[in-house]
Amino acid sequence: xxxxxxIWRQKDASSPxxxxxYPIDGIEGDMSFLEMLDVLNMQLIEKGxxxxxxxxxxxxxxxGSCSLMINGEPHGPDRLITTCQLxxxxxxxxxxxxxxxxxxxxxxxxxxxxxxxxxxxxxxQAGGYISVNTSGNTVDANAIPIEKEAADDSFNxxxxxxxxxxxxxxxxxxxxxxxxxxxSQFALLPQGRVExxxxxxxxxxxxxxxxxxxxxxxxxxxxxxxxxxxxxNIARMNREYLMATAKG
Amino acid sequence: MGILDxxxxxxxxxxxxxxxxxxxxxxxxANKRNIDIIVVGTGLAGASAAATLAELGYNVKxxxxxxxxRRAHSIAAQGGINxxxxxxxxxxxxxxxxxxxxxxxxxxxxxxxxxxxxxxxxNIIDQCVAQGVPFAREYGGLLDNxxxxxxxxxxxxxxxxxxGQQLLLGAYAAMNRQINRGKIKSYNRHEMLDLVLVDGxxxxxxxxxxxxxxxxxxxxxxxxxxxxxxxNVFFLSTNAMGSNVTAAWRAHRxxxxxxxxxxTQIHPTCIPVxxxxxxxxxxxxxxxxxxxxxxxxxxxxxAQAIREGKLKPTQLAEEDRDYYLERRYPAFxxxxxxxxxxxxxxxxxxxxxxxxxxxxxVYLDFASAIQRYGKEKALTSGIKDPDAAxxxxxxxxxxxxxYGNLFQMYEKIVDENPYKTPMMIYPAVHYTMGGxxxxxxxxxxxxxxxxxxxxxxxxxxxxxxGASALMQGLADGYFVLPYTIGDYLSNDxxxxxxxxxxxxxxxxxxxxxxxxxxxxxxxxxxxVDYFHKKLGKIMWDKCGMSRNEAGLKEAIAExxxxxxxxxxxxxxxxxxxxxxxxxxxxxxxxxxLELGELFAKDALHRNESCGxxxxxxxxxxxxxxxxxxxxxxYVAAWEYKGEPKDAVLHKEELTYENIELKTRSYK
Numbered sequence: 047x048x049x050x051x052x053i054w055r056q057k058d059a060s061s062p063x064x065x066x067x068y069p070i071d072g073i074e075g076d077m078s079f080l081e082m083l084d085v086l087n088m089q090l091i092e093k094g095x096x097x098x099x100x101x102x103x104x105x106x107x108x109x110g111s112c113s114l115m116i117n118g119e120p121h122g123p124d125r126l127i128t129t130c131q132l133x134x135x136x137x138x139x140x141x142x143x144x145x146x147x148x149x150x151x152x153x154x155x156x157x158x159x160x161x162x163x164x165x166x167x168x169x170x171q172a173g174g175y176i177s178v179n180t181s182g183n184t185v186d187a188n189a190i191p192i193e194k195e196a197a198d199d200s201f202n203x204x205x206x207x208x209x210x211x212x213x214x215x216x217x218x219x220x221x222x223x224x225x226x227x228x229x230s231q232f233a234l235l236p237q238g239r240v241e242x243x244x245x246x247x248x249x250x251x252x253x254x255x256x257x258x259x260x261x262x263x264x265x266x267x268x269x270x271x272x273x274x275x276x277x278x279n280i281a282r283m284n285r286e287y288l289m290a291t292a293k294g
Numbered sequence: 295m296g297i298l299d300x301x302x303x304x305x306x307x308x309x310x311x312x313x314x315x316x317x318x319x320x321x322x323x324a325n326k327r328n329i330d331i332i333v334v335g336t337g338l339a340g341a342s343a344a345a346t347l348a349e350l351g352y353n354v355k356x357x358x359x360x361x362x363x364r365r366a367h368s369i370a371a372q373g374g375i376n377x378x379x380x381x382x383x384x385x386x387x388x389x390x391x392x393x394x395x396x397x398x399x400x401x402x403x404x405x406x407x408x409x410x411x412x413x414x415x416x417n418i419i420d421q422c423v424a425q426g427v428p429f430a431r432e433y434g435g436l437l438d439n440x441x442x443x444x445x446x447x448x449x450x451x452x453x454x455x456x457x458g459q460q461l462l463l464g465a466y467a468a469m470n471r472q473i474n475r476g477k478i479k480s481y482n483r484h485e486m487l488d489l490v491l492v493d494g495x496x497x498x499x500x501x502x503x504x505x506x507x508x509x510x511x512x513x514x515x516x517x518x519x520x521x522x523x524x525x526n527v528f529f530l531s532t533n534a535m536g537s538n539v540t541a542a543w544r545a546h547r548x549x550x551x552x553x554x555x556x557x558t559q560i561h562p563t564c565i566p567v568x569x570x571x572x573x574x575x576x577x578x579x580x581x582x583x584x585x586x587x588x589x590x591x592x593x594x595x596x597a598q599a600i601r602e603g604k605l606k607p608t609q610l611a612e613e614d615r616d617y618y619l620e621r622r623y624p625a626f627x628x629x630x631x632x633x634x635x636x637x638x639x640x641x642x643x644x645x646x647x648x649x650x651x652x653x654x655x656v657y658l659d660f661a662s663a664i665q666r667y668g669k670e671k672a673l674t675s676g677i678k679d680p681d682a683a684x685x686x687x688x689x690x691x692x693x694x695x696x697y698g699n700l701f702q703m704y705e706k707i708v709d710e711n712p713y714k715t716p717m718m719i720y721p722a723v724h725y726t727m728g729g730x731x732x733x734x735x736x737x738x739x740x741x742x743x744x745x746x747x748x749x750x751x752x753x754x755x756x757x758x759x760g761a762s763a764l765m766q767g768l769a770d771g772y773f774v775l776p777y778t779i780g781d782y783l784s785n786d787x788x789x790x791x792x793x794x795x796x797x798x799x800x801x802x803x804x805x806x807x808x809x810x811x812x813x814x815x816x817x818x819x820x821x822v823d824y825f826h827k828k829l830g831k832i833m834w835d836k837c838g839m840s841r842n843e844a845g846l847k848e849a850i851a852e853x854x855x856x857x858x859x860x861x862x863x864x865x866x867x868x869x870x871x872x873x874x875x876x877x878x879x880x881x882x883x884x885x886x887l888e889l890g891e892l893f894a895k896d897a898l899h900r901n902e903s904c905g906x907x908x909x910x911x912x913x914x915x916x917x918x919x920x921x922x923x924x925x926x927x928y929v930a931a932w933e934y935k936g937e938p939k940d941a942v943l944h945k946e947e948l949t950y951e952n953i954e955l956k957t958r959s960y961k
Contacts, residue, residue, distance in 0.1 A: 058872075076568040078707075084573055084823075091821045091876065096867045099875055101361065103534040105574045107703065108459055109365040124706070131706045156505055157873050164482070167362050171474045175467035176426045180346045180772050182417035184424040188381060191435030201428035201453055204460060208364065237426050 047073040047134065050142040051086065053098055056155050059162075063155065065144075075135035079122060080105060080112065082134055099158040105130040107272065110207030113214070114159055115146040120211035120270045128209060128272045148214035152221070152257045165256040166208050166224060173248035174228045176237055196234050204231040205273045212267035212275070218259030223267040225253045226283035227275045233286055243293055246286040298551075298931060298946045301733040302406040307952050308389075311410040314734070315777060319784035326351030329783055330792065332499055332514040334486045334541045336363030338458070338465055338764060339747025340520030342771025345468035348477035350776055352783075355512060356469070356480045357501055359536055359878075363480055364466040367522060367534040368767060371458025372579035372700065374440060374450035375764040377415040382439055386447040388412040393953060395762060398444040398631050399727070399755020400905035400921065401955050402557070402929075404948060406734060407752045414769040419451055421772060427464040429453050440584055442760035444631035444960070450761045455579055455700045461764055465771070484510070485878065486541045487809075489517060489548045489743060490802045496545075496743035497792050498799065500806045504878060507871040509806060511799050513792030516742045516779055519545055520771065523726035523748040525558070527886045527893065528838075529830025531723035532564060532577040538882035539889050542730050542749050550738040551931035551944060553751035554728035555889065556897035559758055559906050560839050561724030562588075562635035565707055566655040575722040576707060578658070579700055580760040583628045585663035585693065586717070588635070590647040590656050592616045597647045607649065607657055607716050618642055626960040633757040633906045633919075634960060636721035640839050641917065643720070650718050659716035664689035721839060725763060727754040727906065728896075731931040731946070735778035736770060739931075744779055746770035751929065756905025810870045813880045818863035822879045825860045829853065829883070829890055837894050842910040846898040850891055854939070857887040891938035899943065902926045923955050 048071045056063025070089075073082050080102050087097035103111040112129040116122035122132045137143065145159065153161040178184065204227070212223035229246050232238030238245075261280060268277045303314040321329065329352050333344040336358040348354045358366060380386040391412040396403060419437070423429065429451050430438040439448040453460040472478040481501065488500040490511075498513035524539035525531035546552045563578045591597045592614050599605035618638055620627045630638075639656050642648070649655050668689025672680040675688070690713050694701065704712050730738050730745040732752055737744050747767040754762065836849035860883070868874045903912040903919035904926070912920040929946040 074569060074571065077571045078573070081571045081573050085571065088821055088823065091865060091867055092819075094865070094867060097876060099873060103360060103365060103536050104367060104370045105535055106370055106532075106576045108370045108456070109360070109367070109534060111360065111365050126702065127706055131703070133706065133709070135709060160873075163361060167364075167470075167480075167482075170467070171470040173474075175471045176424070177471060178424045179349055180342065180421060180425075180468050181349075182414075182421050182773055184420045187379070187419045187423040187429075188436050190423060192431055193435055194431045194433050197428050197431045197435075200426075201430075201460070204428050204453075204463060205456055207459075208362070231428065232426050235426050235428070237424060 047075070047137065047139045049073055049137065052142065052144045053159070054146045055098070055158055058157055059154055073134050075133065077134045078105070078130060079116070079132040079134065080130050099160050101160050102130055107131040108207060110209040113148045113161065113209060113211070115148060115214060117144050120148060120214040121272055126272060126274055128207070148210050150213045150219035150258070152219065153210060153213065163208070163210050165258070166210065166221070168256065169221070169225055169249055169252045170228055172252035173245040176232060177241060190236060192235060200231050200234040203227045203234065203275065203279055206275050207273055209272065211270045211272060213258065215266040215270035216259065217264060217266070218262060220261045221253050221256070221258035222261040222280050222283070223271065223275055223277070225249055226279035229283045229286060230279045233282065242286060243290040246283060247290050250287055298944050299733065300404060300946055301735060302404065303734065307405065307409050310406050311413060318778065318781035321780050321784050321787060323351050325787040327353070329353065329786060330355070330514040331516050331518060331779070332357065332512055333518045333520060334499065335366065335519065335521035335747070335749065336469070337366035337368035337520065337522055337747060338462055338767030339749070339771040340366070340518070341462065341465035341469050342768050343518055343520060343746055343775050344478055345465060345472055346772050346776040348472035354472070354478045355514065356478060357484045357486055357499070358482055359485045359504060361483055363469060363482065364462060366462065367537050368462045368764070369459045370534065371764055372455040372577060373442065373581035374452035374457045374761040375418065375461065376442070376449050376759070376761045377419045377451060377765065378412055378449060379416055379419060381437060382448045384447045386449050388415070390447065391415060391449065394445045395753065395759060396755065396953050397958055398759040399757055400919065400958055401755065401923070401927070401950065402904055402948065403753055403755030405950060405952055410774065411753050411766060411769050414773045415765050417773060418765060418768045422461060422464050425464045425468060427453070427460050440581055441629060442580055443583060443629045443635065444626070444759045452581065455581070455697060458764060461768065465768070486521070487544065487806045487881065488802045489545045489740070490798055491548055491740065492792070492796060492798045495741045498794060500802050505873055507869070507874065509803055511794035511803060513794045515783055515786045515789060515792065516744065518744045518746060518775065519730065519749050520746045521749050523729065524886070524889055525723045525726050527829065527890050528723040528833045529826050530567065530572060530575050530834070532561065532575050535574060538885070540882050540885050542745070543885040543889055545730060545738065545740065545743055547934050548740060549934070550740045550743055551731040551933055552728070552892065553731035553929050553931045554896065555893040555932070556837070556900060556907050557727035557756050557905065558723060559632055559725040559727060560636045560721045561632055562639055562721050563658060563719045564722035564724070565704065566650055566718055566720040567652070576703065577722070577724060578704060578717065578719055580632070582658060582697060582700065585696070586628065586658040586660050587617055587662060588619050588628055588656055588658055589615045589617045590642045590649060594646050597649060600649050601651060601653060616647070623960045630960045631757055631759060636839055637908060639721055655718040655720045657716040658719045660693055660712065661716070664693055664713070667692035725758055727751065727756060727758055731929065735781065736775050737778070737782065742782060744775060746775050756907055810877065810881070813864065813884070814866055814870050814877060816861070816864055816866065818865045820863050820865055822864060822866065822876055822883050825856060825864060826879070826883045826886070828856055829887060832856070833890055833893070837897055840908045840910050841897050843898065846894050849894040850898070850939070853887060853891040853894065857891070860884065860887055888938050892932055892941055895938060895941065896930055896932065900926060900930065919958070921957070927955070
């Protein structure tokens with residue numbers, strides 16, 4: 047396959063960036079999207095140019111490192127996958143592919159396609175845990191029976207990989223889907239109910255401090271989420287937050 | 295040999311750990327506040343150790359190269375975590391888990407460590423449930439279990455195919471609680487580049503801020519290396535792209551012995567290589583062998599027709615299929631340990647029965663499980679006389695509920711529907727049992743330098759059983775290291791803060807800078823990946839699933855030559871005072887180029903086959919591994935002496951007081 051890549055290049059956070067054209071040839075359908083970028087980078091290095099910087103690590107869709115807006119969609123055209131799981135067979139010979147970083151005020155660009163998503167860490171530090179010591183002196187695991195449905199819902203929320211596609215997809219750059227998934231995974235379990243009030247208040251406060259936008263129920267986040275995190279989580283978080291506020 | 299004291303406490307096996315905890319020195323809460331600990335790596339071992347140490351009152355700094363601690367590669371572990379809970383009432387016990395692990399490791403691990411691991415395994419599950427880890431449950435609300443290879447009980451706890459993710463998020467949450475309290479400071483996008491020794495003790499590290507390129511000094515009273523394994527020495531592995539040996543190797547160069555480097559796990563069920571562009575390999579969880587059956591065609595001509603695309607696997611009649619694991623190992627069948635399953639796949643493919651274009655793939659087939667589950671589901675749903683289509687649909691639903699995400703992953707990569715046609719799989723490098731030598735307290739041969747999780751060598755011998763890596767990482771981090779390290783730190787209560795302006799730090803930083811300047815200023819002609827791929831090919835061809843004397847000798851010479859070529863011809867664009875991903879990779883590959891040679895040297899010296907280390911010269915007439923207990927019942931711990939060829943061997947003799955050494959049999 048022969049392709050024309052249009053890639054965002056930016057030296058660092060303080061420099062202006064621009065789109066640069068890179069024609070590329072010899073791309074096979076079995077390559078992953080990131081392997082296609084590896085090919086480009088190898089060519090750039092051998093010419094003595096600086097390779098394109100992007101985040102990636104596990105390359106199997108679970109670490110949440112990789113990002114990229116590909117032709118205007120976070121993680122590209124396929125559904126329920128991350129960029130590293132996207133394969134070139136989804137494109138055809140002669141295509142132009144526009145590759146940009148995830149864009150949001152709360153995700154400043156570090157270099158080229160790499161952004162700073164540490165805001166997500168700070169939201170979780172504000173309360174995304176159950177305050178139990180790790181001493182091992184807890185009750186037997188089966189002393190807390192949990193309804194299968196609740197356990198499954200909690201698990202589904204907990205599969206969020208924190209990639210930030212929800213923020214990138216949202217016209218308001220809202221982090222509601224991410225934050226609500228993290229709130230829900232604990233709110234759905236009896237162990238997590240004890241601190242539920244404080245947790246939702248602290249996490250929402252931090253989310254607002256980071257400069258993410260508000261949710262206007264467009265639902266683009268759910269469509270683009272590589273893990274299929276449901277909008278129901280946002281409804282649950284709103285309910286939790288309302289109840290917490292009512293309690294004072 | 296005096297230096298290799300394993301410090302295993304005396305007394306009966308089952309009482310050693312309890313007794314040891316009663317005997318070791320403690321540090322008072324007031325003094326813990328004045329003690330600093332560095333933890334390098336934030337996977338299961340590092341994150342759990344950091345959280346627990348901070349909770350105990352120490353000041354902790356964590357370091358990871360990823361942009362967040364939660365992205366460490368433990369996150370990718372799929373199938374599960376073992377624990378001797380005996381919730382299934384199938385006769386499980388800590389002793390049985392201990393026994394299975396020693397046997398699975400082909401009698402090359404330390405009894406006392408493994409027993410402690412089995413003992414602590416039950417606490418892990420309690421702990422994780424208390425933290426809100428959403429393990430799979432049955433309809434009664436209690437925890438569910440599945441089986442893994444090499445055992446005859448169901449002791450594996452799981453969260454669909456994302457167990458590692460859920461456990462790591464649990465440990466990361468525990469870390470966050472301490473970050474929020476100011477007890478952990480987490481340095482993300484940072485890489486440790488050297489260990490600093492002051493008066494022979496580990497007192498800090500030199501790290502590089504990967505965003506700015508700045509070189510930083512960090513002092514501490516002890517350093518914990520939980521930086522994972524070195525599978526990426528093979529270039530292609532199931533490890534993350536960034537997984538590396540650098541932290542461990544830098545400590546090795548400063549005096550920490552490196553144990554059993556040749557003990558590597560090749561996992562039997564990974565998605566086969568598709569071409570030269572391949573950057574990494576993807577695992578298909580061992581849990582799939584609970585329900586999937588592995589086979590190749592019985593006849594060579596069928597295999598050839600399949601390779602040429604003239605025949606489909608689904609067209610092959612039952613009697614024309616060779617379920618070779620069930621045939622060779624009737625007792626364990628498809629659930630033999632990983633080393634055995636991998637070698638069996640290689641044997642069939644080498645004999646010409648491989649089923650993909652390159653002849654390096656076998657089938658993992660779910661058709662009979664789909665039928666079995668479909669019939670059961672129809673019965674429990676009250677459907678009378680279900681037709682074939684209904685049974686298949688119901689069966690596929692059950693399989694999807696169990697392994698849905700793995701099937702989806704497979705389909706996205708291979709572009710085939712594994713519900714309708716069998717998966718194609720082939721072995722790939724997955725885990726390294728070798729690593730930094732540690733004593734019973736998890737301390738390396740450098741005082742004050744500890745190692746936990748995959749980075750150390752301690753518990754898995756020559757082959758790790760499935761679902762035991764998560765167990766070891768969390769046992770080390772939550773329940774072992776935080777207590778044993780106190781014994782050492784009790785001597786440090788009067789030391790005061792570590793001064794990073796000392797001569798030792800000056801020198802270590804200068805060493806790091808010189809090394810990086812050398813790489814950046816080299817201006818050769820070839821990229822870092824060029825060398826990494828070449829190294830990987832040597833390793834896979836000559837130090838992979840089977841090894842022989844001639845091949846290992848060639849590997850040693852070839853790697854030494856490649857290392858020389860690397861230093862004269864590598865090309866790294868950009869500078870060192872900025873973000874430079876090529877420079878990061880170059881530092882890691884430079885270390886792999888040394889480790890690779892030591893790996894081959896270790897494999898060459900071990901004149902026996904055991905677990906994942908299969909020397910062609912040492913096998914039974916049936917092609918099984920042939921151990922030499924008389925001469926090799928020891929841990930090989932290598933001391934750094936400059937070039938890998940000069941490394942000096944130290945032995946830790948392994949004594950088995952509770953288990954009789956036997957030939958491993960899964961027949």
